[in-house]
Amino acid sequence: MFLSKDEERMFDGEYGTGVEKAMKLLVKYGEAFDAERMVNVTSVHNMPLEPYKLLLEMTEGAKPNPNVLTTIHAFMSAFDPTCWKEMGISESFAEKELDLFNKRLEIYKKMQWLQIFTCVPFLVGNLPKKGDICSWIGSGLQIFCNSLLGARTNREGSTSTLASAITGKTPLTGLLETQNRYGQILVEPKGLDFKNFSNEDFGAFGYYIGALARNQNVVINGMPNLSVEQCKFLFTPQPVSGAVGLCHVVGVTPEAPIVDQAFGDNIPEERITVDKKCIEEAWEAYSTARSDKVDLVIFGCPHCSISEIRNIAVLLGNTKTARDTRLWLATADQIKLLATRMGYTGIIENAGGVFSSSCMASIPEAPFPDDIEVIATNSIKAAHYITRLTKGKIDVLYGTMKDCVASAISGKWVHLK
Numbered sequence: 503m504f505l506s507k508d509e510e511r512m513f514d515g516e517y518g519t520g521v522e523k524a525m526k527l528l529v530k531y532g533e534a535f536d537a538e539r540m541v542n543v544t545s546v547h548n549m550p551l552e553p554y555k556l557l558l559e560m561t562e563g564a565k566p567n568p569n570v571l572t573t574i575h576a577f578m579s580a581f582d583p584t585c586w587k588e589m590g591i592s593e594s595f596a597e598k599e600l601d602l603f604n605k606r607l608e609i610y611k612k613m614q615w616l617q618i619f620t621c622v623p624f625l626v627g628n629l630p631k632k633g634d635i636c637s638w639i640g641s642g643l644q645i646f647c648n649s650l651l652g653a654r655t656n657r658e659g660s661t662s663t664l665a666s667a668i669t670g671k672t673p674l675t676g677l678l679e680t681q682n683r684y685g686q687i688l689v690e691p692k693g694l695d696f697k698n699f700s701n702e703d704f705g706a707f708g709y710y711i712g713a714l715a716r717n718q719n720v721v722i723n724g725m726p727n728l729s730v731e732q733c734k735f736l737f738t739p740q741p742v743s744g745a746v747g748l749c750h751v752v753g754v755t756p757e758a759p760i761v762d763q764a765f766g767d768n769i770p771e772e773r774i775t776v777d778k779k780c781i782e783e784a785w786e787a788y789s790t791a792r793s794d795k796v797d798l799v800i801f802g803c804p805h806c807s808i809s810e811i812r813n814i815a816v817l818l819g820n821t822k823t824a825r826d827t828r829l830w831l832a833t834a835d836q837i838k839l840l841a842t843r844m845g846y847t848g849i850i851e852n853a854g855g856v857f858s859s860s861c862m863a864s865i866p867e868a869p870f871p872d873d874i875e876v877i878a879t880n881s882i883k884a885a886h887y888i889t890r891l892t893k894g895k896i897d898v899l900y901g902t903m904k905d906c907v908a909s910a911i912s913g914k915w916v917h918l919k
Contacts, residue, residue, distance in 0.1 A: 503532050504539045518563025524665035532673025541674045545630045546572040546667040547638040549660040564668050566614035572667040573628045576621045577860040579867040588856045590871035619859040620834035622805045632756045637666035641741035648748040650733045652756030654678045684766035685721030692777040696726050702902045704735040705882040706784035712740035720749040721764045742883045788885040788900035797874045799910040802832025803862035803881035815846035817907040823854035824913025832862045863887040878909045
């Protein structure tokens, strides 16, 4: 791989021993994918779960990089160091996580990485523009970055994003290159009433096509102009049921003003038609449980926008959650501050809800309270991961926001759709 003189100096340790280690890791990464050279990144989003010893070694002697905006992802495993007791997370799990969190926090401060602790960094300050090169963690974030923002990131792991935050570099490969961003599969809706589509219908749509598309680039033709929330629900499940890293929505995403441009004038390798039956198939994947009693209701996978929080508050009104039903709502602290100013936080907390900045999909350890047997959520991504991480010990029901709020109030599954 060709390295510039500046990159060679990083490789040789002139920038500090940690930078050298980070650069060597990126070189190996690039060589594995036959990258010809490195490119500069403008934006990095890191996972706060890297092995502490590795984090310590790779930041040794390193200085904050003024050319890279680096932010930190949501707290992992549904664990939030600020409200774990209210969430019912066990003390033994919390003690282990708190020690590691506090150690990592000192390094984040030293490196001046922004501690936003959210999986929606684009809503709170890390907003790259079309064509920017990024190194972002999180499959849902990666597809959102590529598809709606038109910025460019690969399916990165926590080690490579860490190395990019330190060096400001990443190998030029994969979805960073224009020729690899053209569509491969054409998806065409048939007979779907998008005017009456809920966000969760878009989630089911994305989950269905992700399983069929696998790791290929998707082009969806025939959708209306979508909101940010609708895009979030549509994009996020595709790398969950499959491994999609880029989804062009014709007329919405930056690189797909028309179908031909989305495909780079190439012929689609495959065509998929999505009708009402396909959407129902995705819904039915998480529509059964051993009991209709709901122990926990989850919102915020990915983290809730201010519009979503407002809608939850309106649906709750002056009601309370059922005595034995927990309500978790995940969002960025910056968004929660706005929700507090608008009066939404008080309504939700008075109802019995707990705000958290953690991962509602509970990746990777799922430390749910022992009394949780059935979870209701409006995130098909969370439904997918929780089901698998708990190995079927917890049943997950997928419903609309209205379904989930009604279930939190009644304590039993209410399906209004």
